[in-house]
Amino acid sequence: MTTPTRPNASLEGVASAGRALTLLSAFRKGDDAVTLAELTARTGLVKTTVMRLAISLEEHGYLTRLPDGAYRLGAELFRLGSVYQQSFRVEAYVMPVLERLVAETSESASFYVRSGEHRLCLYRVDSPHRLRLHVRQGDMLPMDNSAIAQVLRIFGAVPLPPEAASMEVPLYTGGERDPHVAGMATPVFGPGESFAGALCLTGPVTRLTRQAAEDASPSLLGAAAELTRSLGGLGLAAGR
Template sequence: MANSPTGDSVIGRVVRLLNAFDRQQPSMTLSGLAHRAALPLTTAHRLVEELVKYGLIERDPDGQLRVGLRLWELAARGSRALTLREIALPYMEDVQAAVHRYTTLAILDHGSVLYLERLSAPDSALENALDAGHIAQRAPVHSTSSGLVLLAYSPSALQEEVLAGPLEKVTGETITDPQVIRRHLAEIRQRGYAAIPGIAVKEWTGIAVPVFGAGNNIAAVLNATVPRGETNVPFTLPALLTAAHGISRALGADSGPARPRRR
């Protein structure tokens, strides 16, 4: 039931409070939290006290607020994302051991890319440069190779919904023309992978392949990130496809990811 000037329900306001925390701002004061959540200070105070009581928000000794471990505990109990991550992790480790690149696992959620896991590569040239693809981070679906793979194997209705926009420019090379994106989606379905440089971060290229689940529906995407100019698809792709095939099989797919067609 709504009981606020904005018409938000209590749950809606709680979600706004929790959504105010992110990687750049993992903790903040009560006033800062109220400001980021666009809630009156008195409303934020009342809700935060309840959330602290049940461990969904924690208060540091210095008064800073952060998301509580209780929230993680509740989410982890029945999360399909956690199950997918646990299945995929050994295969991701194989990819990283083979190609020595950042390796990520992501899904399509509410029209955006949501990263479930990222394995770092300390010996990579991107170690100090890459600030994307973190666990629980989101990205516009059209702005990454991972997102375009997820979109390519999604139902056409969802594709059209995404392409209807707005499509923001993340870098100067992010593709925002729906017709150009459609061509890329067709090529991805034909080749079985995407490797488009500079669309998310101009200095790197994501090489992404699909992971399928039951009914051979798209379940996730596996990606290796390489410095732009050092992209070696023939070297990186076999490890990604082998891992994606193994994850797909473990998820109950009838067959592994689409293999790239020889030209």
């Protein structure tokens, strides 16, 4: 008699974990509470699967079920977010650099890291101008063709692609994500040759023109070099 073959338990666990992460990722910026029906629609999972996963996530503090049956992200995610930011240990170094860049250029300065197929604005100081790009710390933007995304994609690759060795930085793009917005970005490195993130300036294309970007390049490159040294990096040439 042939013994029925049991599914691979480890593969089942991976699939279950993947569905749980899909459920958490279904929450969007601006959500307060999300109904079961909406979570089902966003994830493509059946209601019974969403309910089963939600029970487990609620037990571990990742979700909170409200009296009306809707769900809200739990406090454990806030704790992990705090741990995530602290793990970089760069805020004390980054924020003064961003503030000085804004003072020197009058454009908004930011520090981005890559998160999957998105770029995460980890730290930001806004331009004093009333006309500026409204991005906040914690905002997730697509990995598009902007200068910021290109720096994250190229210099964050392991191993570095051949074009990184000859690439002139900072990169400048105008109108890639928004026809009214321009940006310039350069890589920052951490301990050894590890890539830390992208340091950038953004502003309206009418003000941050290519000529204005060239004028601001020394400030941005100097800030990136200083931040790289502060983080224990070996500099752009070594990072290549």
